[in-house]
Amino acid sequence: QAVLTQPSSLSASPGASASLTCTLRSGINVAPYRMYWYQQKPGSPPQYLLRYKSDSDKQQGSGVPSRFSGSKDASANAGILLISGLQSEDEADYYCMIWYNRASVFGGGTKLTVL
Amino acid sequence: EVQLVESGGGLVQPGGSLRLSCAASGFTFSTFSMNWVRQVPGKGLDWVSYINSGSDTIYYADSLKGRFTISRDNAKDSLYLQMDSLRDEDTAVYYCARDDDFDSWGQGTLVTVSS
Numbered sequence: 018q019a020v021l022t023q024p025s026s027l028s029a030s031p032g033a034s035a036s037l038t039c040t041l042r043s044g045i046n047v048a049p050y051r052m053y054w055y056q057q058k059p060g061s062p063p064q065y066l067l068r069y070k071s072d073s074d075k076q077q078g079s080g081v082p083s084r085f086s087g088s089k090d091a092s093a094n095a096g097i098l099l100i101s102g103l104q105s106e107d108e109a110d111y112y113c114m115i116w117y118n119r120a121s122v123f124g125g126g127t128k129l130t131v132l
Numbered sequence: 133e134v135q136l137v138e139s140g141g142g143l144v145q146p147g148g149s150l151r152l153s154c155a156a157s158g159f160t161f162s163t164f165s166m167n168w169v170r171q172v173p174g175k176g177l178d179w180v181s182y183i184n185s186g187s188d189t190i191y192y193a194d195s196l197k198g199r200f201t202i203s204r205d206n207a208k209d210s211l212y213l214q215m216d217s218l219r220d221e222d223t224a225v226y227y228c229a230r231d232d233d234f235d236s237w238g239q240g241t242l243v244t245v246s247s
Binding site: 053055057062063064065068076078079112114116119120121122123124125126 | 167169176177178179182191193194227229232233234235236237238239240
């Protein structure tokens, strides 16, 4: 079982909100980890969006709009990327990442379609 | 402006070697850790290796089994990845990324391993 699991796809309407989840493998508690989020559009490298560990330990990427935010759902053992006020330009692949056992681990990515 | 420019990719036969370079500018390279990440076209992100600012902490993905070596030259603002015993499955776009946060990425260089 992968360390980080993301749904492969998600669709949402313009103006709506989208909640992208990144679930940690059973036995790995999300609480102590900084979770990082990246956006990748076709033909371009990934771009850093933000990191979130807690409300007192979080960072927004330079120039990243505030409608991108991070959180955690302890009951689901997951990190969440919330995108509010969806725009067509938000259509992209989104990846989560944590540092786990001296290695960086990426989730498989979620393809977000805005339609 | 932070810039990372990868070079050194190309076509190589299985069992061959390549050395990738990442030229950094727009920031004090010697104070940041660096990473290599690869991506098979159409697939997800796969972390390769990490090196801290002073080169005294280095990590590799377990899957590489000692075939790759990361290094840096702070005097030249450059990061390197020596890849030996290349396999078909190493075919990917290789990105360098700055810091533990992966907050800046290069455009990538394509490595194709094929006979």
